[in-house]
Amino acid sequence: MASVTLEHVYKRFGDLVAVKDQSLEIKDKEFVVLVGPSGCGKSTTLRMIAGLEEISEGDIKIGDNIVNDVAPKDRDIAMVFQNYALYPHMNVYDNMAFGLKLRKFPKDEIERRVQEAADILGIEQLLERKPKQLSGGQRQRVALGRAIVREPQVFLMDEPLSNLDAKLRVQMRTELSKLHDELQTTMIYVTHDQTEAMTMGDRIVVLKDGVIQQVDDPLSLYNHPNNMFVGGFIGSPAMNFMDAKIEKEGDTYYIDGDGTFRIRVPEDKEDYIKDYAGKDVVFGVRPEDIVDTDINHDFEVKEDNSFEADVDVVEPMGSEIYLYLAEEGHSLIARVEAESKAQTGDTISLGVDLRKIHIFDAETEECIF
Numbered sequence: 365m366a367s368v369t370l371e372h373v374y375k376r377f378g379d380l381v382a383v384k385d386q387s388l389e390i391k392d393k394e395f396v397v398l399v400g401p402s403g404c405g406k407s408t409t410l411r412m413i414a415g416l417e418e419i420s421e422g423d424i425k426i427g428d429n430i431v432n433d434v435a436p437k438d439r440d441i442a443m444v445f446q447n448y449a450l451y452p453h454m455n456v457y458d459n460m461a462f463g464l465k466l467r468k469f470p471k472d473e474i475e476r477r478v479q480e481a482a483d484i485l486g487i488e489q490l491l492e493r494k495p496k497q498l499s500g501g502q503r504q505r506v507a508l509g510r511a512i513v514r515e516p517q518v519f520l521m522d523e524p525l526s527n528l529d530a531k532l533r534v535q536m537r538t539e540l541s542k543l544h545d546e547l548q549t550t551m552i553y554v555t556h557d558q559t560e561a562m563t564m565g566d567r568i569v570v571l572k573d574g575v576i577q578q579v580d581d582p583l584s585l586y587n588h589p590n591n592m593f594v595g596g597f598i599g600s601p602a603m604n605f606m607d608a609k610i611e612k613e614g615d616t617y618y619i620d621g622d623g624t625f626r627i628r629v630p631e632d633k634e635d636y637i638k639d640y641a642g643k644d645v646v647f648g649v650r651p652e653d654i655v656d657t658d659i660n661h662d663f664e665v666k667e668d669n670s671f672e673a674d675v676d677v678v679e680p681m682g683s684e685i686y687l688y689l690a691e692e693g694h695s696l697i698a699r700v701e702a703e704s705k706a707q708t709g710d711t712i713s714l715g716v717d718l719r720k721i722h723i724f725d726a727e728t729e730e731c732i733f
């Protein structure tokens with residue numbers, strides 16, 4: 365059993381509370397990604413799991429054992445860092461074998477494990493080389509290899525791909541996911557990059573100011589963010605937010621942007637919004653859920669789900685176009701199909717997919733639907 369459990373964990377550095385009341389259960393064999401902006405406490409959380417940082421309050425369990433006072437080397441975990449931390453004077457084989465030698469593993473067992481890890485990572489031909497004779501991606505593989513040979517119960521990875529160029533990073537993402545499938549070991553991975561989180565994790569933990577905002581699988585997180593922070597952090601380009609008020613007319617509820625737009629609340633969402641009539645809210649819509657009404661879309665565009673906006677910038681991406689729009693003081697982005705003819709300076713009509721919209725409480729920033 366290699367589940368990892370955090371129970372009401374805190375970390376204080378003097379007056380600063382870097383990790384606040386985190387409770388989390390990571391299942392055996394799960395790939396969990398901790399994601400959030402710089403300083404949100406990702407690394408500190410990981411380092412507490414590794415035993416590199418003391419816990420101020422709460423418990424951390426690996427399997428059924430509380431490990432608060434267990435030394436890092438006795439936790440049966442392996443950690444991979446951003447800077448690889450390879451020994452420059454040792455060749456790849458010795459770098460990978462080093463930890464096992466220290467632990468006095470028999471020579472043939474070391475040989476078997478290093479060869480197996482090298483085979484998994486496709487670095488058999490590099491075993492004699494020194495780190496300075498390797499590319500960034502190869503070094504990162506060696507760093508992974510050094511963790512794999514330990515055959516740990518849990519892998520902890522702190523931004524392991526951030527020193528690689530964009531293309532290699534994408535490739536290594538896939539490789540790490542495959543590696544996880546192959547090794548069937550619990551993995552906890554830290555990144556500030558939401559795309560990395562979305563593409564790799566079975567589940568994602570979104571952190572802000574040391575507090576867990578939401579724990580969910582990637583699609584649930586994307587489609588059902590708990591609050592504005594998660595809605596804005598996950599997804600690129602980011603979700604559009606516009607201040608609005610809920611208005612009731614007869615039996616119908618509208619999201620009113622102070623005369624700039626007026627969008628009908630779908631009938632199946634009215635129950636959520638009833639108590640908000642007359643109140644301030646924030647209207648959230650993802651760029652891909654806004655369409656250029658001149659091109660095909662799979663929903664009906666009527667007066668109560670459309671608005672006009674000026675096109676500020678047109679950014680062709682090849683398969684699609686990002687339109688940067690200005691709408692009476694609101695700036696927003698629409699991700700429209702490549703056939704869109706919209707030009708800078710045009711005023712165009714846009715439709716909103718009502719099935720995908722979100723409303724947030726203006727005060728608490730919590731999602732209403």
Ligand code: ATP
Pocket residue numbers: 377380382400401402403404405406407408409556
């Ligand atoms: P990044 O993505 O920039 O690495 P992070 O989310 O991993 O950020 P942490 O490194 O966990 O953030 O830091 C969380 C907070 O704790 C930050 O405000 C940081 O300045 C603070 N912090 C971290 N380590 C220490 C320390 N040893 N002493 C004092 N403050 C610290």
